[in-house]
Amino acid sequence: MVNNPNENSFCSAKEILICNKSGGLQRIDEKCSYSDPLHYVLMFFRGEQGWKYNFYPLKNIASKKQNVNICFETEPENQDEDEINSKFVTATQYYSYQLQDRLGGFISNYGRLFHQYIVEQYAKIETSRLNYILFNQKSLRADLYKNEYKPKDLSQINGIVSAELPEQVSFPQTYKTVKACMMHGHDKITLSLENPNEFNNSEEQNQIKEVIEITRFQSERYVSACESCFRIFRYNLSGQYPTTVRLSIHLENQQMCYFDQNNDISEVLSKNEETQLTAFFKLNSNNFKANDLFYYEIPKHFSWDNRSWKPRKKANTRIISRIYFVHPTDHERYALRLLLLKRKGVKSFKDIKTVDGHEYSSFRDGAHALGLIEDDREAEKSLEEACHLITDCNQLRELFVIIILNCQPANIKSLLDKFKDNLSFDILLEKKKIDSNRKYDEIIYSLCLKKINVHLYKNGKTLQSVELLDCLVDDHDFDLHSNLLIKDVLNFNITNLKKEFNDNIGKLNTDQIFAFNSIIKRLNNEQETGQIIFFIDGPGGTGKTFLYKTILAKVRSESSIALAVASSGIAALLLPGGRTAHSRFKIPISIQSTSTCHVSLQSNEAELFKKA
Numbered sequence: 001m002v003n004n005p006n007e008n009s010f011c012s013a014k015e016i017l018i019c020n021k022s023g024g025l026q027r028i029d030e031k032c033s034y035s036d037p038l039h040y041v042l043m044f045f046r047g048e049q050g051w052k053y054n055f056y057p058l059k060n061i062a063s064k065k066q067n068v069n070i071c072f073e074t075e076p077e078n079q080d081e082d083e084i085n086s087k088f089v090t091a092t093q094y095y096s097y098q099l100q101d102r103l104g105g106f107i108s109n110y111g112r113l114f115h116q117y118i119v120e121q122y123a124k125i126e127t128s129r130l131n132y133i134l135f136n137q138k139s140l141r142a143d144l145y146k147n148e149y150k151p152k153d154l155s156q157i158n159g160i161v162s163a164e165l166p167e168q169v170s171f172p173q174t175y176k177t178v179k180a181c182m183m184h185g186h187d188k189i190t191l192s193l194e195n196p197n198e199f200n201n202s203e204e205q206n207q208i209k210e211v212i213e214i215t216r217f218q219s220e221r222y223v224s225a226c227e228s229c230f231r232i233f234r235y236n237l238s239g240q241y242p243t244t245v246r247l248s249i250h251l252e253n254q255q256m257c258y259f260d261q262n263n264d265i266s267e268v269l270s271k272n273e274e275t276q277l278t279a280f281f282k283l284n285s286n287n288f289k290a291n292d293l294f295y296y297e298i299p300k301h302f303s304w305d306n307r308s309w310k311p312r313k314k315a316n317t318r319i320i321s322r323i324y325f326v327h328p329t330d331h332e333r334y335a336l337r338l339l340l341l342k343r344k345g346v347k348s349f350k351d352i353k354t355v356d357g358h359e360y361s362s363f364r365d366g367a368h369a370l371g372l373i374e375d376d377r378e379a380e381k382s383l384e385e386a387c388h389l390i391t392d393c394n395q396l397r398e399l400f401v402i403i404i405l406n407c408q409p410a411n412i413k414s415l416l417d418k419f420k421d422n423l424s425f426d427i428l429l430e431k432k433k434i435d436s437n438r439k440y441d442e443i444i445y446s447l448c449l450k451k452i453n454v455h456l457y458k459n460g461k462t463l464q465s466v467e468l469l470d471c472l473v474d475d476h477d478f479d480l481h482s483n484l485l486i487k488d489v490l491n492f493n494i495t496n497l498k499k500e501f502n503d504n505i506g507k508l509n510t511d512q513i514f515a516f517n518s519i520i521k522r523l524n525n526e527q528e529t530g531q532i533i534f535f536i537d538g539p540g541g542t543g544k545t546f547l548y549k550t551i552l553a554k555v556r557s558e559s560s561i562a563l564a565v566a567s568s569g570i571a572a573l574l575l576p577g578g579r580t581a582h583s584r585f586k587i588p589i590s591i592q593s594t595s596t597c598h599v600s601l602q603s604n605e606a607e608l609f610k611k612a
């Protein structure tokens with residue numbers, strides 16, 4: 001069956017048009033019980049009614065004598081609406097009942113007509129499923145379990161939602177956050193215009209056709225009788241041997257839960273409460289046999305059924321079970337996974353963190369105590385050595401960031417504590433110029449953390465993501481949401497740049513002047529839009545780099561953004577603020593014809609490129 005949905009209604013219902021005795025036309029929808037006998041007159045020659053929308057349970061009094069599928073509906077009496085709704089027979093249930101091979105059953109004898117019947121019934125089921133998805137797009141939701149919180153009364157709502165702007169002087173940080181994140185102009189929508197030329201009159205030209213994934217999925221889809229049968233009976237379309245079970249892993253109350261926006265929140269929470277991991281804890285408390293098993297061994301002896309582990313009659317040793325992979329940069333979950341691989345009989349999250357009777361504050365500390373994570377001696381040694389060799393504190397901070405991002409130290413905070421004096425030495429020297437008695441204090445450390453944040457930012461991380469934000473005591477002028485990449489490329493000394501430009505401009509020779517003028521003229525001409533590329537060529541040592549530096553100094557001295565990139569690291573070093581093109585534009589190393597730069601439209605990099 002080839003399903004070509006109607007252009008106007010996305011998941012179209014098939015209708016039968018009949019001419020009644022008075023000569024008028026009557027439409028019979030496919031969700032109506034008369035649709036089947038009217039369409040398949042040969043199969044249902046007695047006029048037996050088929051499934052209809054809001055179908056009540058069938059009283060199973062199919063006549064044994066007649067050997068035909070005659071079923072009667074039982075009308076519910078004195079029941080409330082919810083109870084009635086839960087009792088409706090779905091189309092899938094009805095047709096899987098109808099297609100069963102029974103003694104004396106005859107619809108399977110209709111050959112190709114029977115095939116058509118199966119396919120059409122499946123199309124009916126599929127259409128209602130797609131319609132449900134289509135009409136409930138706004139209400140289908142997923143979120144972390146812990147984020148699901150709904151205030152119950154007005155006072156709670158007022159406690160959370162406040163239409164006031166925080167006071168700018170007393171709460172500068174909150175003021176900035178509210179201003180940046182909660183005050184905005186018009187919302188944006190994205191529309192795609194398909195074949196605008198096909199509209200003829202002006203009224204139609206104004207219509208914009210919405211592109212809907214469901215229509216694309218449904219259009220020109222081929223469904224055979226075999227597939228329809230399989231789907232109606234809800235058989236698996238593919239099999240796998242041996243069975244593989246993937247075990248969930250999440251921190252406490254951080255499991256994903258799925259819900260409809262109109263659901264009652266307590267209901268959503270109770271429905272999504274149990275995961276394989278939390279059920280494993282429960283199992284350990286209730287079933288002593290489970291205490292001898294690791295988490296990954298559970299599926300061999302217990303089956304995951306209806307959100308709980310049920311004992312298997314016989315252990316199935318062929319099952320392969322794996323805990324989901326967790327990247328080491330996700331520190332806490334990674335440590336939890338390590339602990340679960342080594343510990344049996346744990347009954348709670350608290351239990352996992354407890355090693356030798358001592359409850360650790362984090363899974364990382366617990367894993368460290370068990371010797372599952374290496375201690376930070378290597379990282380400390382590297383930093384100690386660097387403190388003796390490196391005199392530039394900025395380079396030391398860069399090394400610190402490389403270590404915390406790539407070597408996964410167990411305790412970043414203690415590493416910072418140990419080396420914070422070395423990391424902020426240049427800041428202390430600066431302060432000493434104003435006050436010679438100045439000593440290390442929290443303000444100096446906070447300034448150092450802000451500088452560390454700049455390096456983190458270049459690697460797509462922030463103080464918050466490496467859990468160092470609470471070490472920041474003085475968060476004055478620290479804006480968590482501003483784009484540090486832009487700040488970084490504007491962070492030049494304008495006076496020095498102006499001086500450099502004035503010195504260089506007078507030295508340029510005729511060719512350099514020609515190139516300089518052409519480029520700057522194009523930059524200043526705002527009317528000429530579109531991309532333009534200049535290519536400067538010349539033998540070695542003829543002043544190309546000198547010209548680039550002059551152009552960079554000119555643009556940057558006017559507080560505009562100029563991104564200097566080169567194809568190699570050595571060439572990039574020759575340009576002030578230079579980076580390799582691969583690093584700046586996130587160009588993939590191996591390039592295919594379909595490769596694109598790894599920069600998403602909403603990222604800080606994208607914002608920077610737009611401003612440049």
Ligand SMILES: Nc1ncnc2c1ncn2[C@@H]1O[C@H](COP(=O)(O)OP(=O)(O)OP(=O)(O)O)[C@@H](O)[C@H]1O
Nearest residue numbers: 507508509512538539540541542543544545546547
């Ligand atoms: N107009 C100029 N006035 C004074 N010095 C200049 C001028 N142009 C270039 N120079 C100097 O000449 C030297 C070589 O210039 P530069 O490095 O810019 O050349 P290049 O073409 O980039 O060389 P290569 O292709 O080898 O990288 C530099 O020391 C630079 O300062």
